[in-house]
Amino acid sequence: MESLQLLFHGFTIAAQPMNILWVTIGGILGTIVGMLPGLGPATGVAVLLPLTFTMGPVAALITMGGVYYGAMYGGSRSSILINTPGDGAAIAATFDGYPMAMSGRAESALAMSAIASFIGGTISTFLIAFLAVPVSKFALKFGPSEYFLLYLFALTATATMSEGDKVKGFAAMILGLMIATIGIDMQSGVSRFTFGILELQGGIDFLIVIIAMFALGEVLKSFKNISDGKKQMQTKFGKVWISKADWKVSWKPILRATPIGFFVGVLPGAGGTIASLMAYSTEKQLSDHPEQFGHGAIEGLAAPEAANNSASVGALIPMLALGVPGSGTTAVMMGALLMLGLQPGPKLFQMQTEIVWGLIASMFIGNIILAVINIPMAGLLVRVLSVPPKILYPIVLALTFIGTYAISNSVSSFYLLLIFGLMGYFLGKAKYPTSPLVLAVIVGNSMEQSFRRAYTLSNASFDFLVSSPLCIILIILTIGAIVLPFIQDYMRNKKKAVNA
Amino acid sequence: MKKALLALLIALMLMPVALFANGNTEGGSSAATVNYPKGNMDFVAPAGAGGGWDLTIRTVAKTLADTKLVTVPMPVRNAPGAGGAVHLGTLQAKKSDDKTITVYSPPIIFFNLNGTSPYGFRNTTPLARLIADYAAFVVKADSPYKTINDVMDALKKDPKSVKIGGTSAAGSMDHVQFLIVAAAAGVKNLDQIDYVAFDDDGATQVMGGHIDLFSTSLADVMGLIESGDLKALAQTSDHRIGTGLKAEIPTCQEMGIDVTFQNWRGLFGSPGMPEYAQTYWRETLAKMVQTPEWKAMLEKYGWDNVYQDAPDFEKFLEQTEASYKQILTEIGMI
Structure with missing residues (x-):
């Protein structure tokens, strides 16, 4: 009951005209930075940082919050239209979103992405309002061994993602894990595979690998199609909305994906990428037509979209309830809180009710505003598909370089971009799937580090694998995720045999 | 329609350029002893936004501007990578540059000792030690x-x-x-x-x-x-x-x-920073730490004032390096 009162009080703050203006500005800025490859919410919030010096704490937090979840709306726009995820959390949107756009259903894909984001964002805002404190206590149960098993579980999503040759999917994943070992090893302080190159000491930013493999790979692939004159552009556009049938297959996946996203988001370090991939593979496994996934199944787009918005809301919990950053973006937001002279920590939640509840209430308002902005904006953006490829792809090419520079502030990363872009192109030619590779690059380092931490903390024994009920649940889920696709394949083949 | 779209895309493309451009800092350094500083300074936090280094250098820039001790623009740039080692590497290419001011703390000693970076504080021009926070050992x-x-x-x-x-x-x-x-x-x-x-x-x-x-x-x-x-x-x-x-x-x-x-934070210039620039910044920072504006910032962020001018700061750096080295040798890291 107390929460309801506080929430109502929050609404009186968030609904002030200036604060509505701030959340709108934040949301639009977030949508734009989210859309551009390489620029993510962390960059958007960082750009705002100097501004927050002059704002009040409530306005600052509301604006930065708007950028944060706004980026989750924007991130998938470019995934759907040009197969170029804006950031890690938008990778899963390429799996079915891009095939949808290619088969002339871009309008439905964009509309579904906005609707799923809205629902995911709104439900998880309810969850944060009523469950923030107990959920933050639950997150404490995650130690290195639980994290290791969680990452391992996320990695099994590659098993469900790889189409066709499972051996090739596995090989791509191993290659990704190898790339993830580059850089200084935190546990020993030793540089690995850096060849004395200073820029490699910090490891390879997975965002660069994403941009290279998806965007640059797509550009290289398209060149051939363009010169062959095969690449068709879309000239007629429908209304940006979804059909009843689309909604019917999607509402359940959205409702399932939202809590997955929320809980994964709450865990510091896990984040939207893992959440959206877990939601995707869950839906693929539950589906009675998994073979359509990857070929434009709308529920395969709806689920990860709901999950990544929900995760971005969940990630605010460690910041608000404990004062520890749950993601790169919330780390920047915490920096802003410090600049404003606020001490993040559990006391913030109890003492600074105006700030916390003002932010939570503004998220309800922000989600509505973003959904309203994003649908008409999609009508404009979808016309990207009517740009002749000869013009569109050079622009995408330029964007990959700008995005890469924005990530590293350094021209030397262009070499990495080119190397991985070519790698992505040739892997694609040899029919190796790139998604398992990218996913392995994203989780590889955290997974290895968690393993090493757990191993050290259990005095160099493997007991940690079964040290808690959570570990055992995660192990069961992991085994299930690996075995289930094979059983499904087997059942389907059997059915076919019967039908034949 | 197509044209409008193209214009939109171009505008989108230019946005990050606008966001990340930081007035290129060339020219005006030749024999300008009287007329310094001139043009934009280049303040660098060798890590991402929102961290301790970022907060420190932004606070310095804001205080200097608020107190009118420095009247030229002091935009802050983030150059993250390898815990600050990447920026120190790029700084080596800017020998005798009088525009770059950057912030470091104990890691500038650690990443040199443990071999992450071939460069250390000797490859910079230490200007002043400003503030300190301390280590804390916490249990549940x-x-x-x-x-x-x-x-x-x-x-x-x-x-x-x-x-x-x-x-x-x-x-x-x-x-x-x-x-x-x-x-x-x-x-x-x-x-x-x-x-x-x-x-x-x-x-x-x-x-x-x-x-x-x-x-x-x-x-x-x-x-x-x-x-x-x-x-x-x-x-x-x-x-x-x-x-x-x-x-x-x-x-x-x-x-x-x-x-x-001590988790100290201090300001550094590029290696071989010209005399006039060193003098200017040492004097300016000495004035800054006396201002009520700076003292208010220390209070706000809970920082300890540990101001040291360049000569003392350099001695301090030598001493701390020796004590870190001893520990690292003992645990077999060097």
Whole structure:
């Protein structure tokens, strides 16, 4: 009951005209930075940082919050239209979103992405309002061994993602894990595979690998199609909305994906990428037509979209309830809180009710505003598909370089971009799937580090694998995720045999 | 329509350029002894936005502008990478540049000692030490360790019995600051003590009981100490700091361990910074630390004023480097 009162009080703050203006500005800025490859919410919030010096704490937090979840709306726009995820959390949107756009259903894909984001964002805002404190206590149960098993579980999503040759999917994943070992090893302080190159000491930013493999790979692939004159552009556009049938297959996946996203988001370090991939593979496994996934199944787009918005809301919990950053973006937001002279920590939640509840209430308002902005904006953006490829792809090419520079502030990363872009192109030619590779690059380092931490903390024994009920649940889920696709394949083949 | 779209795309493309451009800082440095500073300065935080270095240099820039001590623009740029080592590398190409001012702290010594970077503070022009925060050793509220001495006694009996965590790599700050204290307390076999490095959240790990002790900086955990979730066993200053709960945290020296560790932050220029620029900044910073505006900032962020002018600062850097080196040698990292 107390929460309801506080929430109502929050609404009186968030609904002030200036604060509505701030959340709108934040949301639009977030949508734009989210859309551009390489620029993510962390960059958007960082750009705002100097501004927050002059704002009040409530306005600052509301604006930065708007950028944060706004980026989750924007991130998938470019995934759907040009197969170029804006950031890690938008990778899963390429799996079915891009095939949808290619088969002339871009309008439905964009509309579904906005609707799923809205629902995911709104439900998880309810969850944060009523469950923030107990959920933050639950997150404490995650130690290195639980994290290791969680990452391992996320990695099994590659098993469900790889189409066709499972051996090739596995090989791509191993290659990704190898790339993830580059850089200084935190546990020993030793540089690995850096060849004395200073820029490699910090490891390879997975965002660069994403941009290279998806965007640059797509550009290289398209060149051939363009010169062959095969690449068709879309000239007629429908209304940006979804059909009843689309909604019917999607509402359940959205409702399932939202809590997955929320809980994964709450865990510091896990984040939207893992959440959206877990939601995707869950839906693929539950589906009675998994073979359509990857070929434009709308529920395969709806689920990860709901999950990544929900995760971005969940990630605010460690910041608000404990004062520890749950993601790169919330780390920047915490920096802003410090600049404003606020001490993040559990006391913030109890003492600074105006700030916390003002932010939570503004998220309800922000989600509505973003959904309203994003649908008409999609009508404009979808016309990207009517740009002749000869013009569109050079622009995408330029964007990959700008995005890469924005990530590293350094021209030397262009070499990495080119190397991985070519790698992505040739892997694609040899029919190796790139998604398992990218996913392995994203989780590889955290997974290895968690393993090493757990191993050290259990005095160099493997007991940690079964040290808690959570570990055992995660192990069961992991085994299930690996075995289930094979059983499904087997059942389907059997059915076919019967039908034949 | 197509044209409008193209214009939109071009505008979108240009946006990051506009966002990340930071007035190129060429020209105006030749023999301009009287007319310095001229044009934009280039203030660099060698890490991402929102961190300690970023906050420090932004606060310096704001204070200098507010007090009108410096009237040229001082935009702050972030150049992250390898814990600041990448920026130090790029700085080497800017020998004798008079525009770049950057901030560093103990890692500039650590990443040179542990071999991450071939460069260290000797490849810069130290200008002044400004502020300090201190190491804090925290345990969860119901930990069996009630004092820092309990931890050290347990480690003396069995170096594997207390699991230490931190958020910097092995052989870097969080690890070494604990070992310096352990060594001073008479713990042997420092290389046997298990240290686990986390990415950015050690606080939840110690609260959840996954590690026994979290070696961190006081500012990072003050919120959780105030709420009673964590308990600070000791801090590494030579005096009590702050007010209220913060002032109740004992120093290591009070607990009979005669050692201090300072997480200082100072400003540095590029290697071979011209005399006139060095003089200008040393004088300006000396004035800045006296202003009420700067003192208010120290109060606001809970920083300790440890101002030292360049010559003393350089001596200090030499001394601390020697003490870090000794620990790192002892645990076999160099």
